[in-house]
Amino acid sequence: MEEIKCTCGHLLSNNSDQLPYGAWVIPDQQTEAGFETIIKVIDEVLESKRTGELVEGLQGHFQDFSSFEANPESLNVIQVLITKSADVGREMYECEACGRLLVENGDDFLIYQRESADQEKGILTAPS
Numbered sequence: 001m002e003e004i005k006c007t008c009g010h011l012l013s014n015n016s017d018q019l020p021y022g023a024w025v026i027p028d029q030q031t032e033a034g035f036e037t038i039i040k041v042i043d044e045v046l047e048s049k050r051t052g053e054l055v056e057g058l059q060g061h062f063q064d065f066s067s068f069e070a071n072p073e074s075l076n077v078i079q080v081l082i083t084k085s086a087d088v089g090r091e092m093y094e095c096e097a098c099g100r101l102l103v104e105n106g107d108d109f110l111i112y113q114r115e116s117a118d119q120e121k122g123i124l125t126a127p128s
Contacts, residue, residue, distance in 0.1 A: 004093060004102060006100055006111065008097050010097035010098065012093050014093065020124070020125045021122075022124060023093075024090070024091065026090075037088065038080070041084050090103055090104040091103075092104065099114045099121040100114070101123075
């Protein structure tokens with residue numbers, strides 16, 4: 001998915017990292033188990049890299065291996081974290097136009113509206 005349409009009509013692009021209006025939400029019920037899973041995957045990928053079996057190690061953990069297949073050595077821990085976070089969390093976006101929050105729910109998004117237009121937008125932007 002490269003664009004998400006808010007109910008106000010604004011299109012949000014999600015084809016990049018470091019979006020000031022995007023975030024990952026990890027439910028409390030998933031936090032501990034989710035991070036344990038991610039740490040285990042990182043350990044296994046690093047071990048497979050150490051033993052020279054990186055391609056096999058990556059294929060066991062990534063549904064879409066094509067981005068690493070040409071050059072598996074390019075994989076780093078950050079990519080593992082980002083890729084595996086999708087297994088434990090949900091994407092969330094804030095519409096830049098109206099401030100609605102769009103929370104991933106399966107193949108769709110649930111949309112939440114601010115109670116007042118006076119409320120400040122930019123809730124997902126990292127603090128300075």
